[in-house]
Amino acid sequence: MTKIRYTQAVNEALHEEMERDPKTILFGEDVALAVFGDTRGLLDKFGPQRVRNTPICEATIAGMAVGAAAAGYRVIAHMLFSNFIYTGFDAIANQMAKLRLMTGGQIDLPITVLAVYGGGASQAAQHSDANHPVLMNLGGIDVLVPATPADAKGMLKTAIRSNRPSFFLEASGLGAVGGDVPDGEHLVPLGKAARPKEGSDVTLISVGSMIRATHSAAKKLAAIGVDAEIIDVRSLVPLDEKTIVASVMKTGRAVVIDEARDMCSAASQIAAVIADKGFAGLRAPVRRVTVNNSSMPYAPNAEAAIFPNADDIVRAAASICQREVA
C-alpha cells in the first residue's frame, strides 16, 4: 500500500494504461499543461501524436472520440468540467451512447471521458453541476463516481480497458484527498458498490463526493446511538442493486445522499430500486439528501446553505430512526 492523493491515482492509472496499450490515445482541453494535475507527464512520456491539446470545442472532442474509437483506437477524452459536456452533447447522447445499437453491434466504442463535477468551491453554477443523472439516463454509457484514490485508480484502469463508453467523473474537492492504494496492478470491477462501514440501524448510501459528509454523519449518528452502515455506490451505471438492497434488507432503513438536483437524481433512482426490490425489508420511508432543484450560487455562504452536508444526513437518518437530533 502507498498513500497517494486522488489526482495522483488518476494520473498513475493514465500512465499505466497508455503504457500498456499503444493504441490508447488521450486528447482534450489543456491536457498538455495538466491544469487539473491528472494528465501530468503524459505528453512528455507518450509524445504529441498520442497526447493532444485540442481547441476549446467540446462538440468535436466528443465526436472525434467516437470516430477514433470506431476506427480502432482506445480513446481518453478530457472535458475539464462536467458542465462542458453539455456543449458536446450531440456526440455524447446521439452518437457515443447509440452507435453500437444503431450499427447492429458492428462496433465497440472504447471511450473514457474524464471530467470534474460538483460544487463546494464557489465555482458558480456553470462549473458546479453534478450531472451524472443526465448521463445515467442515456443508456449505453457507464457512469463512474469513485470517491477514494484506490477506487479512482482501479476503476479508471478498468474503464479504459472496457469496450463500452464511460464517463469517469472526478468529484470537485476530492483531488487533494489522500488514501492508500494497493501497489502493483490494481483493478476495481465496475458495477460493484463498496461497504466502507458496517452497521445495523440504517444504511447511508453515498454517491461519489458525498462520501466525506457521509462518514462524518455516521460518526455523529453513533454519538446518538445510531449504528449506520455506509455503502459507497462508486458506479452508477452499472448500478450494484444487489449490495444496496441487501444492506437495506438488513438495516430496514435507507438514506441516499447525492449532490445532484433531486429531480430524477441518482438518489431518486436508488430510492426507486429500494422501493421495488427491498420493500419487504423497509421499516421506514427511504430518505433522500440531495440538492433541492437549484443550481449552485457563487457566494460561499449561499452555496454551503444548499450543498448537502453531514448535518442534513444526520437529520434525515435520525428522523427515520426515531431519534432526536440535538
Added chain:
Amino acid sequence: MATPNLTQDQSEPWASGQLAMLERMLLIRHAEARLAKTAKEVGLPGGVHLSIGQEATAVGICSQLDQDDWMTSTHRGHGHFLAKGGDVNAMFAEIWGKSTGICKGMGGSMHVADFSKGIIGANGIVGGGLAIATGAALAAQLDGQGRAAVCFFGDGAANQGVFMECLNVANIWNLPAIFVCENNGLSEFTVSSTVTAGELSNRARAFDMPVSVVDGNDVRAVAQAAQEAVARCRRGEGPSYIEATTYRIHGHLEAEDMILGGGTYRTSEEVERWRKDDRDPIARFRSCLLRDGICDETLLEGMTAHAESLVDAAVAFAEEGPPADTRLAYALMGVGEEA
C-alpha cells in the same frame, strides 16, 4: 468498383472504371426509385430520405476511395453506402427492419453502416458525421497507412457550429480528411440561401484549406476533385474541402407532401428543370460515354436492366428476411433483461 485514374487517356482501365461508375449510379437511382415506390404504395417502417439527382457526388467521390478508407454519410445516405461498396440486399433488409439488415434492423434507412467496407455510417443528426469523420481521420493519421477519411455533409449541416470546429482541428493537426459538401441548396424544407450568409466554400478557405467547387452532377468533375484530395491525404498533406453543387429531386423525405399539407418551398418548374437530361447526372454521364465511344445503347440498356434486376433481388431478400430480434437492443446496450 475499379478506381478510374482520371489522368489517364481513354485506355481500358479508364473505360472500365467509368462504366463501373455508371453502373453504381444506376444501382443507386433504381434502388431509390424502388424505395420511393414502396414507401408510397406499401409503406416502409420509418422515414426515407432519397438522394435521387445527387448520384454523381456519391459515386464520383467514392470512385477514388479504397475499401480501407473511412466514410461518414448523412441522413440521405443510401447513395454513399452503395457507392462505397455497401451491399444493396443488406441495405434493403435494413430498411425493411429485418434481422438480415446490415445493422440487424437496429438502425434503419437513416443509419446504414458497414465497417468492413469503411462505411462508418449514415447519421440521423444533420452534421453528426463531421466530428466522427475527423476522429476517423485522426485514427488514419496515427495508423500511418495513407488512409483517408471522407465526410459527406450538406449545405444544411454547414450551418452547424461543429463544421467550423472540425475544419479547424483537421487543419491544425494536418489530418487526412476530405470534407465533401453536397450543396443541393436545400436545408430540409428551407431554401438554404435564406438561412446562409456568404459562400460556404469561403468557410473552408478561412481555415486555409484547399478548396474545390465542382459541378456535382458531373461525375467526372467530382471524381477529378476527389482524386486530388485523396492524393493529398495519402501523401500526408492534410485535409481538403470539396463542394459539389447538385440538386435533390425528391422531397426532404418521402412523406413530405403529407407533412407540408400543401405548403411549398420550391416550384415544380424548378424540380422539372433539374430532371431534364441536360442536368440529370445519369443522363449527362450516359451521353458522355456514348460520345466518347466507351459504350453503346445496347450496353446501356443491359446495364439498366441489370440494375433493375439487382433491385428486384434486393426487395425479395428484404421481404424474405426474418424480423428483427426483439431482444437485441438490450444485448447491444448492455442492459439486463430485468430493465
